[in-house]
Amino acid sequence: MSTNVESYMTTETQIQHDTGVDESLNPKTDDGRTVGPIDYIFMWIGDGVNLGNMTLGASLIAAGIATLNLVQTMAAAIIAIGIISIIFALNDRLGYRTGIPYVVQLRLSFGLQGSIVSSLLRGIPAIIWYGFQSWIGGTALNEIAKIVTGGAFDSVAICFVVLQLVQIVLSLYGFHAIKWVESLTSIVIMLALLYVFGVLLTSHSEVITEKWVHAQGSWGLPFFAFIMMFMGNYAAIFLSAADYSRELKTGISDAKRGFLYFLPILVAYGATLTIGGMLASATGISNPVKAFAIVVDNSYITLFVSAFIVLGAVAVNMVANIIPPTYVITLLTKMKFKPAVTITGLLGLVSFPWVLVQDSSAKGLGIFILIYSAFLGPIVSILLIEYYVLRKQKVNISDLYKENGPFSGFNPCAMLAMLIGAGAAFIQVELAWIIGLVVSGIAYILLMKYTFKDSKFKKGTIFEK
Template structure:
């Protein structure tokens, strides 16, 4: 153990799982990382995003516009990932500790909940979708004698809790297996759509006039919003990745798998909606795969996508948040995250009567996540010039003690601005919060301990 590790243990009350990851503790290879993001990108929700370009049988975007919007989005996502993952990759710290620089040890509670609470809610929603698919398998296998979605939901959730107890060691294997299944399944569905529904897809989507206006930029914003919760906590993933990779190579580790999975899934979602006239992929898929054997395969596919998505996006981040807030160790926190997802009543959230409330919930937390990522990047790259003292980050009585008013005020200013134009909320919040944070850090709160180590120290 190094003297720095000893000092961190002395100064912090945080659990060992939140301490910096050493080089020898990092078990995720670049190949594993690619499979992880492929597994995360392939899910019914992302397919729905592709289907959303077809409204009432009319395409708001044609194939060229859809693909260009996707490529722009994936390029932005990969860039932000590679920028925001750098501190976690270099030092091995998790997201909840990274937040201390810009928000303070107590202010981190607020900003970490903005990532943790939505993740738990989506953990439950995804699991309910998976439980529904598992129940479809059970009905077919038992010839209808078993039909209980809730039991299937609980079983699936318990399986995911067990997997989550083994951390990234288990996750990387789950994602590797799932990714191979996903790619084979997607290629099969793509082949059916091209050979059997090519004419409908061409007339409805490929040759559509589409728009280069608000629908085009709206798809980009929704694309970015879907990843807002994930790349804001990029450090949680990069701290597990083996060292020695350049920033460019790490950027490729995001761009390639996200393009392969998310890009492919969006295209298939648009093709499904064009071919069937149905925008819900869970309903559209059985229409083109119309027999029991394929129905079981599709349902199994959905179950795998749920597990893969939850393991990456909805398990680790809230587990770290719970560990931070409760001082529990990693495994009890992972169990608690899974139980809270059970208690989120996801069967109520996925009903049509709840759609407006759920959409409002997504809108509110997404409006804060753009500002949070902006503040973190401005703080690390511009104000601190990538120089961070780990000892200070873990010192409960150090310069990051308490609340950083500059970070919290900038976050709320950015979120308020985001609601001015909802369709462009993410980018508006990101720009406004970043500028506000820089100005507040420079001109306000003179004598603040958060200026230590920054370009504004002693000014």
């Protein structure tokens, strides 16, 4: 982008506070950005090192049979992480340069009313993940309580509720809490996982080698399906990339921001996927918390590991699953940030996360990821095409905040393209994300060019008359 355009963008982001939305949704100024590159790396390590991602690794072992062996798993992971990092750096650019959040970015393609539907498609999966991570953390907290009380206390439900209430309190402090929680937990959890890796390697290497490392696996549909599941796991996060990049200090190039995603995701996912697969191979149990208790047959060590499982659940929720739905609630209800973040936590309590993962299989988690990613792939495709292809990265930010401005109402082209892409994705649900991404992108360009000739959403695009 040229210097003139940069100046234009800066001028247009001086939004007044009478926009009809809570001030938390207004563009972030340079002074309001408190997250540096190192903090950003720790944030994404903290997000990636969690039991949900470990369960994704465990999902490769179903009924004692590995669908992918170790080499295939790592190859799929590296391919997925590379694609994720590129999309992250592309989709975070508008938020990074202008300071707007994802729910406002959506207005560019979908319109003010249309953005309600697309923002809910991001917010609802985040709330379910919020509940799932809290339930996993509650399971670990219950293991701690059983050890401390000598078995007198045993209630995952109570621990789940307690942990959720703690997270609600922490989340009231926004990104200030996220910075210190992530920096603390990411380092300590990685150390704990390295210990567990050592235990598995020394005590269970034969069964892991037999069931996973030397498994036949597949380079066919299961291999590509795992890449899609992996990317689907991140689809919701890189879709709302603006929510994170708007907190990052200015002056960082696109390439460097891509590296700030690639490195921590590679480290975090490499550790969690490997240990998840090893645990499931060694025990036949897909719930990592219960598998830990079997593998680490020492109450003090179990207490230590369980404590950091709890911290891991809190860490990932603080980054990925609290802020996006809170912004959605703030946008839809005009609530202030603190009441909205409290409601987000309460909704996580009633998300029934225990349905996704049973002791014998984590297949439910994989199905959940594939289904919602069928909708998120199309949305990210529409956002990228809108910004880079149709508008050539030129956006009047102040127009996005005008209730009766050029983005009021909804863009029928974006809504139809999203539905077409999602419909195509369900034809082959294992490849839902990539199918939805490609089909919706093509559909959006064609719809914007050939249909709804008088649509105001064509103004400022390459299809403007």
